[in-house]
Amino acid sequence: MTHKHDVIIIGSGLAGLRAALEVGKVADVAVLTKLYPSRSHSGAAQGGIAATLKNVDSDDCVEFHIFDTVKGSDYLGDQDAIENMCNEAPEVVYETEHMGVPYSRTEDGKIHQRKFGGHSLNHGKVAVRRSCYAADYTGHVLLHTFYEQCIKNQVRFYNEFQAMSLLVKDNVCQGFVAWDIINGGLHVFHAKAVMFATGGYGRAFKITSNAHSSTGDGLSLCTRVGLPIEDMEFVQFHPTGLYKQGILVSEGARGEGAYLLNGQNERFMERYAPTLMELAPRDMIARAIQTELLEGRGCGPNKDHVYLDIRHLGEAKITAVIPQIKGLCLDFAAIDPIKEPIPIQPTAHYSMGGIPVTVDGRVIYDAKNSIVEGLYAAGECACVSVHGANRLGTNSLLDAAANGRRTGKAICADVGKLKHSELPDNPMKAAQDEMNRVLGGTGKEKVIRIRHDLRDSMEENCGVFRTSEKLTKQKQILKDLHERFRHIKIDDKAKIFNSDLMEAIELEHMLEFCEVIVEGALNRNESRGGHSRTDFPKRDDDNWLKHTMAWRGEDGKITFDYKPVIIKNYQPMERKY
Amino acid sequence: MERTFKIFRYDPEKNGKPHFQTYKLDCPSGCTVLDALYNIKGELDGTLTYRRSCRSGICGSCGMKINGINCLACKTQVEFLKGKVIYVEPLPGFPILRDLVIDLEPFWEKFEAIKPYLINNSKPPTTERYQSEEDQLKIEEASWCILCNCCTSSCPSFWANKEYLGPAALLKAYRFVFDSRDQGAEERYRMLNTRSGLWRCHTIFNCMDACPQDINITDYISQLKTRIVSERY
Numbered sequence A: 001m002t003h004k005h006d007v008i009i010i011g012s013g014l015a016g017l018r019a020a021l022e023v024g025k026v027a028d029v030a031v032l033t034k035l036y037p038s039r040s041h042s043g044a045a046q047g048g049i050a051a052t053l054k055n056v057d058s059d060d061c062v063e064f065h066i067f068d069t070v071k072g073s074d075y076l077g078d079q080d081a082i083e084n085m086c087n088e089a090p091e092v093v094y095e096t097e098h099m100g101v102p103y104s105r106t107e108d109g110k111i112h113q114r115k116f117g118g119h120s121l122n123h124g125k126v127a128v129r130r131s132c133y134a135a136d137y138t139g140h141v142l143l144h145t146f147y148e149q150c151i152k153n154q155v156r157f158y159n160e161f162q163a164m165s166l167l168v169k170d171n172v173c174q175g176f177v178a179w180d181i182i183n184g185g186l187h188v189f190h191a192k193a194v195m196f197a198t199g200g201y202g203r204a205f206k207i208t209s210n211a212h213s214s215t216g217d218g219l220s221l222c223t224r225v226g227l228p229i230e231d232m233e234f235v236q237f238h239p240t241g242l243y244k245q246g247i248l249v250s251e252g253a254r255g256e257g258a259y260l261l262n263g264q265n266e267r268f269m270e271r272y273a274p275t276l277m278e279l280a281p282r283d284m285i286a287r288a289i290q291t292e293l294l295e296g297r298g299c300g301p302n303k304d305h306v307y308l309d310i311r312h313l314g315e316a317k318i319t320a321v322i323p324q325i326k327g328l329c330l331d332f333a334a335i336d337p338i339k340e341p342i343p344i345q346p347t348a349h350y351s352m353g354g355i356p357v358t359v360d361g362r363v364i365y366d367a368k369n370s371i372v373e374g375l376y377a378a379g380e381c382a383c384v385s386v387h388g389a390n391r392l393g394t395n396s397l398l399d400a401a402a403n404g405r406r407t408g409k410a411i412c413a414d415v416g417k418l419k420h421s422e423l424p425d426n427p428m429k430a431a432q433d434e435m436n437r438v439l440g441g442t443g444k445e446k447v448i449r450i451r452h453d454l455r456d457s458m459e460e461n462c463g464v465f466r467t468s469e470k471l472t473k474q475k476q477i478l479k480d481l482h483e484r485f486r487h488i489k490i491d492d493k494a495k496i497f498n499s500d501l502m503e504a505i506e507l508e509h510m511l512e513f514c515e516v517i518v519e520g521a522l523n524r525n526e527s528r529g530g531h532s533r534t535d536f537p538k539r540d541d542d543n544w545l546k547h548t549m550a551w552r553g554e555d556g557k558i559t560f561d562y563k564p565v566i567i568k569n570y571q572p573m574e575r576k577y
Numbered sequence B: 001m002e003r004t005f006k007i008f009r010y011d012p013e014k015n016g017k018p019h020f021q022t023y024k025l026d027c028p029s030g031c032t033v034l035d036a037l038y039n040i041k042g043e044l045d046g047t048l049t050y051r052r053s054c055r056s057g058i059c060g061s062c063g064m065k066i067n068g069i070n071c072l073a074c075k076t077q078v079e080f081l082k083g084k085v086i087y088v089e090p091l092p093g094f095p096i097l098r099d100l101v102i103d104l105e106p107f108w109e110k111f112e113a114i115k116p117y118l119i120n121n122s123k124p125p126t127t128e129r130y131q132s133e134e135d136q137l138k139i140e141e142a143s144w145c146i147l148c149n150c151c152t153s154s155c156p157s158f159w160a161n162k163e164y165l166g167p168a169a170l171l172k173a174y175r176f177v178f179d180s181r182d183q184g185a186e187e188r189y190r191m192l193n194t195r196s197g198l199w200r201c202h203t204i205f206n207c208m209d210a211c212p213q214d215i216n217i218t219d220y221i222s223q224l225k226t227r228i229v230s231e232r233y
Ligand SMILES: Cc1cc2nc3c(=O)[nH]c(=O)nc-3n(C[C@H](O)[C@H](O)[C@H](O)COP(=O)(O)OP(=O)(O)OC[C@H]3O[C@@H](n4cnc5c(N)ncnc54)[C@H](O)[C@@H]3O)c2cc1C
Pocket: A010, A011, A012, A013, A014, A015, A016, A032, A033, A034, A035, A037, A039, A040, A041, A042, A043, A044, A045, A046, A047, A048, A049, A050, A138, A139, A161, A162, A163, A164, A197, A198, A199, A200, A209, A210, A211, A213, A214, A216, A217, A218, A248, A250, A349, A350, A378, A379, A380, A381, A393, A394, A395, A396, A397, A398, A400
């Protein structure tokens, strides 16, 4: 079956839904998602969304937000895109309030704000309350509100449809093919404009804060049609995942005053970031924790975790401002954080890299910013780049909402000029071949084993600290895993809701873009933000102040090119907190 | 520890009858029912079918009936489940598509029917609309609903009459009617003040027992009833 719309958005998280609301004003728009909209992983975000509303700290200003984001990015963020995002932030957040987001309120009835890592006054002097929040359900209420508005504006949804292959010819996007998960069967989606909003890929790592569905499909859908992906070596490890589970304990806890303690009961951040302490950026805290562990100062019999302590905040405050954290600790770790410290360890959390786009969300196909006609991307799957080498907390809900909106506006501006370009003769071929191959596999390999070997080895060899030796080893492991994937066999051959098939398809996506992560990390001989090479411990601005663009050939060979970083007001400086 | 699971199976393509299939699985401490399903699917039987995503109790995908109680599989620890056998079934009262996967369309229809969005046609200010802390607290807990359908599918009034809006939709109605910024109460009352609306709630409390977010659903529905009565009659 073929469906024709002016614009189709793949992904129903914050970025996709925000764009749909914008595009719906002028064109026929549909959103396609492999889940139901309200189940997108944006809903898991707890802490807040950044904007200089000055509701609590009146000295805050946009310029400080811009500076913090640039510095947080370890100077790899593009300053034009960062300026746009921070300038637009207040308007973007007010709009969400007008749509109905039930933000927590100050005494005078304004949106409440809290502290978050890396956000400061006066260029790093003191932590500032910039994160707008709704208790610790911020992502949840934003996602639900956007979905509600889509219902109000009668956006067309294709729920539980998985995008399978992109149709691009001569740098013009024609549409894509998706699979109806509930009924089986492939459908062609013919559109003037297609937008990716497919989110992150934390599932490629063993310990992760991400959902089972965060498998980064959009990235390999792009590389399979010869498009590049950008800065993939930059993966954010969030410092405070629940021990062994990886489930996130929001930075909101530290924003409200939580301590980090090692096995000797020291607030060890004193050694690493004496000014901002627990509110230093995530990359630094993750490395600090990992260093404490490596040097034998962890907690517990295996000294393999540290503690996040919120006991001194008191029960009343914990229940009022971070209730979800309390519930998560009780339900998933059987810990009552009012009485006991919370065991935590770094957890794979966020993808700074992604599908390269212009500041307006138009997908580009080379380092010269040449545009793929009719193709757009925003949110975690995209690389604008507002986060550079390390994202600050609360800047990603903002990125998804602000750049989802901006990309929606760009689509509105373009759609009048775009047309439905002719579809290829057999548009379903690639998707059909892929399904047949997976369904017809008769080998001995099990998907779950390959998936576990993938995420265990990525954690081990491409985690918080990396070396050339480990990455080279991982490159080989990935080759072997690919080979094993060719010999898989899945049990389920059914048409209706074949999640066995879905998981195999998602695994292959991860195997493909992990090669780009690993080779990008091996290639980048420096340490910057979330990418930390113990064999090249310093940032190297002379050689590496540039974005990586990577192409993955059909044979799995990765080639690189580089794109300059846009620098405006802030020249790179040493990054201290 | 090894545990025995009896899991509801139904495959419409195989024309087979619904039945329970037994699986035995080693479940270490901390293992949730979702972890167990994941391992059964991965290691023992890839045809076992269920929905899941976040695995942290926030997306609402994994509602199912476990040992007779509607709950989230990802939030239910195996070691706290008593009895020799753990029964896992789809949420009741909805058409079953396959195994633990139900047809949610009737659920979303009810949700959409109550106009689940802020209605306020006045021009917004250049900043936020003000709302007092007190007014925000009235809707805060209700806004934490994850639309998991554990409540509606546990409700005897809903089982008896599938036209009934059900607790999840009514809770959403409360969340907007009691939002100091909303002006759509009248429009919603038309939907609520019907035989398959509010008045079909007989305060049975099943919904509250089932709700993984511990939301005081029945209390909010009662407040809606009081509001309608006082404004309408
Ligand atoms: C636990 C947690 C807490 C967080 N807390 C914060 C916070 O406090 N503040 C902050 O700023 N950021 C936070 N983040 C980050 C932030 O939530 C995400 O980066 C952001 O929500 C991503 O939004 P998105 O719209 O890009 O993607 P998502 O919300 O992940 O949505 C992706 C969508 O794509 C769809 N999709 C994917 N692949 C396919 C396919 N092949 N076919 C069809 N559909 C597909 C999915 O169904 C889904 O709808 C947090 C992240 C996590 C994991």
